[in-house]
Amino acid sequence: xxxxxxxxxxxxxxxxxxxxxxxxxxxxxxxxxxxxxxxxxxxxxxxxxxxxxxxxxxxxxxxxxxxxxxxxxxxxxxxxxxxxxxxxxxxxxxxxxxxxxxxxxxxxxxx
Numbered sequence: 001x002x003x004x005x006x007x008x009x010x011x012x013x014x015x016x017x018x019x020x021x022x023x024x025x026x027x028x029x030x031x032x033x034x035x036x037x038x039x040x041x042x043x044x045x046x047x048x049x050x051x052x053x054x055x056x057x058x059x060x061x062x063x064x065x066x067x068x069x070x071x072x073x074x075x076x077x078x079x080x081x082x083x084x085x086x087x088x089x090x091x092x093x094x095x096x097x098x099x100x101x102x103x104x105x106x107x108x109x110x111x
Contacts, residue, residue, distance in 0.1 A: 002029045 005015040005026045016023035082094040084107055094103055 002026060002033060006030060 001015075001019050001021070004010065005012050005019070012023050012026055016026055080094075080096070080098065082098065082103060084092045086092065092106065094106070
């Protein structure tokens, strides 16, 4: 590529565009070749590269939908007793399945 881009009469910008690289890379590679003592006409350490298109992605196979899961088991309703003794000595006792939000609201109102 470097050899082709710097032949007499070749416009580096046009060669870079045709080769699919930025022209600054051609200048850099030419500088590296000169620094290493490699003449442009000599074979360089560059190798030919073949670019192939990426394989097309195939659709995953269609699987039968799994059997529906059983509904989640609800929380175990174990009868509970919540007893709070307030600083005034009054007792608040809640028995059975009580909504935690309701219990918090009652305790908050009495505290």
